[in-house]
Structure formats: C-alpha cells, structure tokens
C-alpha cells in the first residue's frame with residue numbers, strides 16, 4: 145500500500161526567478177524523482193491552521209534567507225519559531241528541515257534548532273544527495289506511524305494473495321458479479337473489502353485469544369491509555385459492559401448500580417441474575433441528570449439498602465461490582481479518587497462506564513475525574529474497570545469499544561478467567577476494520593498529538609459558549625438560547641478549570657446541595673437550553689420553546705443534534721468537530737429565532753415535516769411552540785418527568801425472574817389504564833431522555849402511569865412529535881390506538 149504524504153516546502157522564493165527560487169525548485173524536482181509529491185507554498189498565512197498540514201505531510205522544508213535578511217528581519221525568525229512550535233505541539237516526530245543559502249544556523253536560537261532534523265545548505269551538496277537524505281528521513285517517519293494491527297492489515301490487504309477462506313465475498317470479488325454488488329463495491333472501495341478478512345489469517349493474530357498483531361496492539365493501547373490491560377471489543381460498550389459483568393457476577397450476587405445507567409448494564413443484571421442495589425442520582429428540572437450525591441456511595445448507606453432489600457438473605461454480603469456512568473449523558477463526572485477511598489475493599493470491582501469519556505486520560509484538565517491513569521494510586525483490593533466507546537468521542541468506527549483494567553495492589557486481573565467472559569460475548573467472526581480502528585484511535589492519542597486534540601475540543605467548546613453569549617449580548621434582547629454551564633468563562637478556559645467543578649453554592653447547575661469537589665462538568669458536552677422553564681422547573685408564563693421543535697428545525701437545516709429533552713438538547717465537541725460545524729449551528733439557531741419572532745408558517749420553515757403532517761401547514765412557528773408549551777405547562781410535565789425518575793420503585797421480583805416470564809409466556813399485555821401496581825417484565829425506557837425508567841420485576845407506581853397517560857394524550861394531539869417509549873406496545877383496536885406493557889401474569 146502506497147500512502148500519499150507529500151513533503152511540504154515553505155519558501156517565499158518558491159516561485160521567484162532568483163537563484164534561491166531556482167535552487168529550491170531543483171531540490172523539489174529531485175525529491176519528486178524519488179517518488180514523493182511536493183507541496184510548495186510561499187508563506188504560512190495562518191500559522192495554526194497551516195501547522196495542521198502536519199497530519200498529511202511526511203516532512204517540512206522551511207526556507208530561511210541569508211544572514212543579512214535574518215539580521216534585518218527579526219519578525220521572520222519569530223514566525224519561523226512559532227511555526228515550528230505549532231507543529232511540535234501536535235507532532236514531535238515529523239521531520240523538519242531548514243534550508244538556506246549560506247551557513248546561518250548560528251542565527252537560529254537553540255529552542256528552534258533542537259526541534260530540527262537537519263539544516264540544509266544549498267551550496268554544500270548536490271540537490272540529488274540532499275533529496276535522498278530528506279526522503280530517507282520522511283520514509284523512516286512514515287514507517288513509524290502505523291500501529292501493529294493496522295500495519296499488518298494493510299500489508300495483508302495489499303499483498304494480493306488468493307484466499308479460500310470466508311467471508312464469501314473473497315476480498316470483494318463476489319460483489320463484482322451483479323449490478324447492485326458493483327454499486328456496493330464502488331461505494332465502499334477496494335480496500336475496505338480486501339481488509340474484510342476472517343480469523344483464519346494467521347499473520348494478523350487472533351482477537352479471541354489476543355495473539356500476534358492483535359496482542360501487540362492491545363498492549364500498545366494499554367500503554368497509551370495508561371492502564372494495565374486493554375481489550376478491544378468489536379460490538380460496542382454494550383458488550384464491554386456485559387463482559388465485565390460476566391467476569392465478576394454470578395446468579396444471586398449483590399451489585400451496586402447507578403439508577404440512571406445505560407440499558408446494557410440493566411441487561412447485565414438480567415443476564416447474570418444479580419440482585420441490584422441502586423444509587424439514586426439527582427436531577428434538575430431541565431431534565432438534566434445530575435450526579436449521585438456523595439453520601440449515596442458511603443458504605444453505611446449501601447449497607448442500609450442491603451438491609452432493606454427483600455431479596456438479600458445474607459445481610460453481610462459483599463457486593464461484587466459497582467457500576468456507575470462516568471460522564472452522565474449530560475457530561476457530569478465523579479472524582480474517582482473519592483470513590484476509591486470510600487469503597488476500596490468493600491466492593492470487589494469498581495466499574496466506570498466511560499462510554500463518553502475515552503478522551504479524559506489525555507488532558508490534565510480532567511484531573512482525578514476519570515477512572516484510570518498510571519500516575520494515580522492503585523486500590524489495595526478492588527479492581528478498576530473502565531469501558532469506553534472509542535466510536536463516540538475518538539476516531540473509532542461504530543461499535544469500536546474497549547475495556548481498560550487497573551490491577552489492585554493485592555488483587556490482579558486473572559487474564560485466563562477474564563477471557564472466558566470475553567469469548568462468551570465476542571463473535572467468532574469479528575470485523576477487522578473495527579479492530580484496526582481501535583488500534584488507530586489509540587495511536588492517534590499518543591502524546592503530544594492526543595493532548596493537542598483533546599485541548600482543541602475543549603477550546604472549541606469554550607469558543608462556542610462564548611459565541612452564544614455574544615449573540616445574547618448583541619441580539620438576544622427578548623430571548624436567546626443559553627448554554628448550560630458555569631457563569632465564569634475566562635479568556636483562556638483551560639486555566640480556569642475550577643469553574644467546571646460543581647460547587648455547593650453554585651446556582652447554575654440546579655442540583656441543590658452537592659459535596660465539595662466531588663463532581664465536574666465536561667465542557668465538551670454542551671447542553672443548550674431553550675426558553676420556557678427555569679432551573680426550578682417552573683414554567684415561564686409568557687412563552688416557551690419546546691426543544692423538540694428546535695431540533696426538528698435544525699434537522700431540516702442540516703444540523704443533527706445528539707439528544708433532545710423537553711427544553712434542552714445537546715451537542716458534543718468530539719475530536720472531529722470543526723469551527724465550521726458549530727458556527728453553522730449558531731447561524732441556524734439565529735435563523736430559528738428570526739423565523740420564530742416573525743411567526744413564519746410551518747410550510748415555509750419546516751417544508752419536509754409539513755408535507756408529512758399537513759395539519760400543521762398554516763400554523764405559525766411561534767404559535768406551534770405556544771401550543772405545545774401550553775400543554776406541557778398544564779400538565780406540569782417538567783416536574784412530572786423529574787419526579788417519576790426519582791420516585792420510589794418497589795422491587796417485587798428479581799429482574800432476571802421477571803424477565804424469564806417472557807420466555808415462558810407467563811405474561812399479560814396490560815393496557816396503560818390498568819398498569820398501576822402491576823409488575824413489569826420488560827425494560828421501560830422513555831425517549832427523551834432514553835434512560836430506562838422501570839426495570840423488570842418492579843411495580844408501576846401512580847406517577848409513572850400518569851406519565852404514560854400524558855404521553856398517550858400528547859401523541860394523539862401532536863402527531864409527528866410523538867414521544868417514544870421502548871417497552872410500550874402499540875396496537876390498534878377498533879381504529880383506536882391502545883398502549884400495553886408486558887407484565888408478569890397475576891394468576
């Protein structure tokens with residue numbers, strides 16, 4: 145496989161007719177003869193953005209002019225220094241050469257010289273010789289880039305050997321035999337199909353038993369993520385969580401779990417037959433999930449819950465695992481050292497579901513607010529697991545995930561045992577592109593590049609917040625969207641890390657009283673609040689703009705957001721974010737405000753939606769917002785959804801037993817109106833927010849039933865704006881839509 149990484153020459157004279165211009169062009173020709181492309185430019189223009197070229201170049205040649213020029217031109221030298229610094233901030237390996245007509249290196253300060261791979265004097269060697277030297281260094285650099293598995297895969301895919309093993313498409317050839325297959329082939333391209341191989345290929349190693357290049361990559365990634373062990377997982381963190389659980393939990397074991405965890409953790413409870421004790425998070429009335437208060441983690445409080453639980457007979461039992469969502473959906477983090485201090489040795493395994501937090505180890509901004517780092521103290525007894533969705537915030541393909549482990553001083557991961565659980569959940573035909581993306585995503589985070597990427601994401605998110613405030617100051621006389629977060633955004637936000645730590649006295653978060661320095665907000669998750677609700681959950685009497693209308697509007701204007709709540713929605717500053725992307729969002733929101741203030745008709749501002757749902761055609765945008773806002777207000781929906789999540793859930797059966805009723809068909813389909821007091825067999829998850837509300841084995845209480853009734857009447861009134869509830873079955877009886885939940889049979 146030949147990769148295309150040109151050598152970049154920056155020289156004012158690159159196109160000039162003088163001898164210096166001639167000399168550099170001859171050198172460029174010689175390099176091209178060696179098989180490398182040249183990009184020749186005459187100035188840096190914007191230093192920072194030009195330094196980004198480091199990701200697609202194989203070397204830089206920076207021209208400096210003769211002695212006199214440098215002496216008369218301190219600015220040029222300064223610019224050169226800044227440029228070298230910008231490159232090294234991201235990349236400490238790419239070769240950089242200086243190129244001059246005379247021996248001028250004595251004019252170059254040491255701080256620059258030490259970053260260079262060479263100083264080329266045009267007159268001292270032949271251009272052919274110099275070109276060979278530069279190309280050799282560029283090649284060494286390029287050869288060092290690919291991490292182990294990706295390297296082996298590119299070699300395999302390009303060596304053109306015929307294979308008799310599966311997959312059946314034989315490196316893509318099968319697709320070429322039919323027209324639609326041809327389309328598929330042209331769309332995905334040769335390499336993707338050639339690299340789609342099966343685990344019979346020896347030279348690539350085995351994911352299932354971690355050998356060869358796979359093992360080398362996992363070791364490399366463990367080093368980069370600063371953990372003791374790393375396992376790549378090709379079926380998402382949903383699967384990573386189940387692997388961690390099957391290694392640690394057996395039927396009847398007691399487990400301690402974040403009540404607002406991802407559904408894969410609840411599936412793990414059902415799958416292992418565990419008895420869960422739940423830790424209850426706070427919520428504010430924007431619907432934002434807050435942290436679990438620190439007291440909830442105290443051993444006394446956990447013991448209390450063990451004592452209260454009807455299914456636990458041995459009240460002195462030691463829980464097997466604690467699982468919490470580290471970075472909640474809305475970006476709230478926990479101080480892991482505090483949790484370790486409280487629970488080390490009390491619970492065997494501390495598991496942090498860091499699906500949204502694989503970036504935190506690469507920037508000191510996050511301090512102790514992520515699970516694993518090599519410079520942090522180990523637990524003495526409890527193993528630490530972190531499960532991360534590489535695909536959510538780093539550069540992994542969908543389903544790319546990983547499990548990181550930190551051993552305790554007196555308790556180490558048993559790799560053989562762990563792999564039994566790993567095997568249970570891994571396909572025997574894993575997708576090799578996903579493994580390669582785990583490998584590459586890790587290599588991208590290698591210092592200093594990874595730190596630079598994370599820093600850029602944070603800085604972009606702060607710039608976005610500032611831009612939103614600027615619009616507010618200049619234009620938002622009557623109303624504008626707010627970004628949830630601390631008031632204080634100093635010019636350089638990274639120096640101001642403390643303001644992202646949630647303080648007791650802060651009003652902005654709306655979580656009430658919190659423990660000192662126990663939580664922090666990750667700025668790269670930005671929750672945007674629409675007008676209509678204050679932080680206490682009281683409805684604005686004047687007007688309100690339900691977020692679902694804003695995000696529908698944005699979608700029709702080409703901006704897709706991550707999650708929509710009642711009066712909030714959120715976006716993420718992943719390492720793939722660009723200025724263009726968030727500026728487009730700000731512009732689209734301004735357009736929304738304009739259209740809203742003018743009460744433009746729906747057919748004009750939401751043409752696609754209006755075609756599908758003509759009943760809204762002639763309604764004004766503002767009028768539609770008012771209509772839905774009024775319904776929300778009349779039903780006090782903000783308080784209702786907050787309180788239903790905080791309401792008391794009575795466990796009537798073990799989750800696994802209630803779920804098992806479905807396999808045995810010992811269930812009844814119960815209509816909403818009859819649900820109160822019944823035991824659910826299924827997981828009930830309202831969207832938004834997509835957090836499971838009721839778990840198999842729990843009884844429906846009044847407030848949850850009230851919510852479902854509200855959802856039903858709302859869906860009838862506002863087709864196209866339906867709130868979705870997983871677990872709710874829809875059926876038409878005599879033309880009337882009825883909703884059911886599968887409950888445990890009573891008789």
Ligand SMILES: *Cc1c(COP(=O)(O)O)cnc(C)c1O
Pocket residue numbers: 379380381382383405406408469497499500533543544545
């Ligand atoms: C998305 C998510 C998961 C599941 O990750 P996938 O990679 O999508 O399978 C697990 N936990 C949390 C908290 C998540 O947000």
